[in-house]
Amino acid sequence: MGDRRSQIIKALIDAQNTPVSGEELGLKLGISRTMVWKYIKSLKADGYDIESAPKRGYVLKSLPQLLYPEEIQLGLKTTLLGKKIHYFEEVISTNSVAKEIAASEKEGTLVISEVQKGGRGRMGREWVSPHGGIWMSVILKPRIPFRHASRLTLVAGLAVANVIREMGLDARIKWPNDVRINGKKVCGILTEAKAEVDRVDYVVLGIGINVNMDLKEIPESFRTGSTTLKVELGKHIRRASFLQDFLFELEQQYINFTTQPFSNILDEWLTLSDTIGRDVKVTTPSRIIEGRAVGVTPDGGLIIRKTDGTKEEVIAGRCIYARP
Numbered sequence: 001m002g003d004r005r006s007q008i009i010k011a012l013i014d015a016q017n018t019p020v021s022g023e024e025l026g027l028k029l030g031i032s033r034t035m036v037w038k039y040i041k042s043l044k045a046d047g048y049d050i051e052s053a054p055k056r057g058y059v060l061k062s063l064p065q066l067l068y069p070e071e072i073q074l075g076l077k078t079t080l081l082g083k084k085i086h087y088f089e090e091v092i093s094t095n096s097v098a099k100e101i102a103a104s105e106k107e108g109t110l111v112i113s114e115v116q117k118g119g120r121g122r123m124g125r126e127w128v129s130p131h132g133g134i135w136m137s138v139i140l141k142p143r144i145p146f147r148h149a150s151r152l153t154l155v156a157g158l159a160v161a162n163v164i165r166e167m168g169l170d171a172r173i174k175w176p177n178d179v180r181i182n183g184k185k186v187c188g189i190l191t192e193a194k195a196e197v198d199r200v201d202y203v204v205l206g207i208g209i210n211v212n213m214d215l216k217e218i219p220e221s222f223r224t225g226s227t228t229l230k231v232e233l234g235k236h237i238r239r240a241s242f243l244q245d246f247l248f249e250l251e252q253q254y255i256n257f258t259t260q261p262f263s264n265i266l267d268e269w270l271t272l273s274d275t276i277g278r279d280v281k282v283t284t285p286s287r288i289i290e291g292r293a294v295g296v297t298p299d300g301g302l303i304i305r306k307t308d309g310t311k312e313e314v315i316a317g318r319c320i321y322a323r324p
């Protein structure tokens, strides 16, 4: 089904507003005109605005604004990420779905949902996920020890920041994984992994990006400190194109991750992070560390110099800047 729908969409896009007859489409796909009509009907139901010009054929007027796999995959430049996409209109959490299917799925498989009803943030927090955002999980199967899985959070943060910067916005990374614009959070990343002994079975990279929401669509208790790409750019963004660009960027960064020393990625990450040099307060499940962020460890942990001059390293935690 998916494949034929994609072929029809592609044929209509290629025709550039000139009608394509049911007969022509049928011949191209090796199916009857009635079947073509059935596919057209299902595409229309999914929000594709297709006009039927009597006796002349079908014209594609506009694409839907949803993240249908066919639309993401059409023109997707990746070779690994997003080749298979599980799409949902609504789900509890894409990370939970991804973890359930990860063992039997190939590396690069994506789980994406228009809405999450129980989106999860780091450290047990809720992640608000209404219509208009990009809520997705990427299944990866790198040959790395478990202790290096958190490095992928930095890889993903770097990819998000880079793709937002390409839009002309000054995206920065707040350790370990918040992507912010003008000091406000636009993206969060939740990395979950399963490992045997010391080898990772899979890593699920859960990425949430506030794209087309207005601030009033974010509940008040979460609004302070948050922003969306639409708010920052002052215009609506075509999410499918943004996602294609992001997946391509993430794939490039992932290739670097698997082929180059991690220090190369860390160096790039450091140029985009606004955490180093700041006074921070980092909360972990067992302690609170305050001081100046002075660097990152080879695994991406934060190095904090406390007021007594001693240094501490934190692998994960919630970081707050003393001054915004």
Ligand code: BTN
Residues within 6 Å of the ligand: 092, 093, 094, 095, 096, 116, 118, 119, 120, 121, 122, 123, 125, 127, 129, 134, 135, 136, 137, 177, 178, 187, 188, 189, 190, 206, 207, 208, 209
């Ligand atoms: C954070 O900053 O606390 C991390 C937020 C991660 C949110 C994403 S949205 C897609 C994926 N599914 C989830 O339930 N969470 C992640």
